[in-house]
Amino acid sequence: MSAPALRLGTRRSTLALTQSRHVADALTAATGRAVELVEVTTQGDVSRAPLAQIGGTGVFVSALREALLEERVDLAVHSLKDLPTGPADGLALAAVPPREDPRDVLCARDGLTLGELPAGARVGTGSPRRAAQLRGLGLGLEVVDVRGNVDTRLRLVHDGEVDAVVLARAGLARLGRLDEVTEVLDPLQVLPAPGQGALAVECRADDRTTHDLLAVLDDPATRAAVTAERTLLAALEAGCSAPVGAHAVVAEGDEGPELYLRAVVASVDGSASARLSAYGRLDDPAGLGSRLAADLLAEGVADLMGERVP
Numbered sequence: 001m002s003a004p005a006l007r008l009g010t011r012r013s014t015l016a017l018t019q020s021r022h023v024a025d026a027l028t029a030a031t032g033r034a035v036e037l038v039e040v041t042t043q044g045d046v047s048r049a050p051l052a053q054i055g056g057t058g059v060f061v062s063a064l065r066e067a068l069l070e071e072r073v074d075l076a077v078h079s080l081k082d083l084p085t086g087p088a089d090g091l092a093l094a095a096v097p098p099r100e101d102p103r104d105v106l107c108a109r110d111g112l113t114l115g116e117l118p119a120g121a122r123v124g125t126g127s128p129r130r131a132a133q134l135r136g137l138g139l140g141l142e143v144v145d146v147r148g149n150v151d152t153r154l155r156l157v158h159d160g161e162v163d164a165v166v167l168a169r170a171g172l173a174r175l176g177r178l179d180e181v182t183e184v185l186d187p188l189q190v191l192p193a194p195g196q197g198a199l200a201v202e203c204r205a206d207d208r209t210t211h212d213l214l215a216v217l218d219d220p221a222t223r224a225a226v227t228a229e230r231t232l233l234a235a236l237e238a239g240c241s242a243p244v245g246a247h248a249v250v251a252e253g254d255e256g257p258e259l260y261l262r263a264v265v266a267s268v269d270g271s272a273s274a275r276l277s278a279y280g281r282l283d284d285p286a287g288l289g290s291r292l293a294a295d296l297l298a299e300g301v302a303d304l305m306g307e308r309v310p
């Protein structure tokens with residue numbers, strides 16, 4: 001008799017379902033186990049209130065985690081950047097699959113790039129990190145707060161509500177919507193969110209069977225990169241509440257592969273920011289993340305806080 005299907009908890013958005021199917025297929029291909037998708041509604045999907053008011057990006061995650069802990073599902077797939085940095089009691093991050101291109105992109109009317117948008121152009125984003133970095137470019141762009149799924153945001157451009165939106169390339173790639181991209185933003189100008197483009201596969205910490213099965217999906221290079229990014233974020237969250245961007249890659253050093261981590265902390269109004277980068281050992285990504293966070297705090301980034309951003 002074959003083992004029962006694994007139950008994979010997922011949000012209902014098209015992006016979440018696409019990501020979850022991708023993980024389900026990879027798991028079946030690698031292990032032969034059938035995987036069934038179980039849709040879980042989260043408050044972040046239902047409410048149109050600003051994310052800050054309903055508890056930040058964690059709202060996308062907590063309903064899935066409850067379903068796991070209540071044993072309604074065996075595993076859950078999240079966008080890693082939506083996962084709070086703190087420890088999750090009773091849960092394990094069983095796999096971090098290979099990451100998509102983590103960069104942000106511009107989707108603008110008439111094929112325009114950032115540099116071609118006229119001063120005063122309205123650029124939609126709900127992310128303080130994107131808003132701060134866009135304002136910091138000094139192009140006179142008007143950042144407009146928008147919410148909703150990827151489809152909704154792209155429609156704002158097509159309907160002429162805004163001149164452009166900034167989105168994660170990874171989400172558009174997974175949805176087959178890369179044709180909407182008018183410019184891939186250089187991380188030297190706009191650094192992505194820690195963990196952007198990566199997925200997180202969680203299971204119950206005491207469920208060794210599922211944990212061991214999921215290990216086949218783990219990509220050590222992606223896990224090292226996002227560990228550095230998220231350790232940096234956690235250290236900065238403790239010290240300041242300004243928008244943070246971070247991106248780590250595995251780079252070839254003189255003595256073999258190492259990690260290269262870049263980060264930015266910006267004031268929400270974009271008037272000030274600090275950018276730093278550092279190399280570190282591939283086998284100690286957390287060490288690199290905390291070191292770069294300490295360097296940024298030593299540069300005084302806690303003073304960039306301004307108005308409080310959750």
Ligand SMILES: NCc1[nH]cc(CCC(=O)O)c1CC(=O)O
Pocket residue numbers: 079080081082166167168169170171195196197198199
């Ligand atoms: N904030 C919502 C969210 N969470 C993950 C992605 C995209 C996929 C990813 O970054 O892995 C998006 C949309 C976006 O930022 O454009």
